[in-house]
Amino acid sequence: MPKATQDVKICNRLGMHARPAMQFVELANQFRSNIVVHKGGEEPEDADGKSVMSMIILAATEGTPLTITAEGDDADQAVTQLAQLVNDKFGEDE
């Protein structure tokens, strides 16, 4: 099964709060691939990229490194678009 992975960093001031988590999951669910988000740093943790609760539980603050991994036939496209969303600060101004 094709697999793709990309490292990103949370760069919006408010971190991955409920709305960004929901945006992420909404986008993730448009792909057939399984998506796992690994939080690096002091308290490493994995989340199901297609579950809002799971993503909120990551409590990813500004500066938190994340690794997005997708596995499936649209894996490349999935990680590229999801990483873009994080890098675009989920559309938040700050």
Added chain:
Amino acid sequence: MAFMQMAPEAMICTTDRKGGDSFVESVGGALSPGKKVQAPMKLREFIVTDAIVPSLIASDREGAIRELVLSLEKAGALPQEASEEIIAEVIKREQRGSTGLGKGVAVPHAKNSQIKRIVSVIGRSPGGIDFSALDHQPVYSVVLLLSPSDHPELHLSAMNIIFSNLQKDTFRRFLRQAATREAIVELLDEADQGK
């Protein structure tokens, strides 16, 4: 197998900090010296038990939010005269996207500059509330969370501990069955003790 590993340069975040540790330390120092922000929070640290509503009268989303904010006010947990502004903010947030994330639970929330410390309250609705939840199912347990405008990391920590528990089938089931304030407080204590 097609395997793609992006180079570190792909991390185009422009507001990069010097390092995760210095960030945590600087924020932690501003809150309480020596205490790490990432330390696990306990539900009882911010849930105002006197304000718990074991049986919400309201059967709609806005009514439930109002009832819970006013209950916090009555318990003395909110700054004077701030309730109406807070109610409006929570409802506004809700209209941008429901916090009813499925499985019969909702976590309406807002950040407000008048709030100096995180406060939360639980409301139960035996009959269920239409919260425009993601799974289109009624909401039976509402956890309202109010955070200060600054220190977003505290808001995320509180969300973390709330959802860590709400994601557990047993916690959700017991919360739905807990008919009195005492039963809910007991459940919170057990959750904080990791039972």
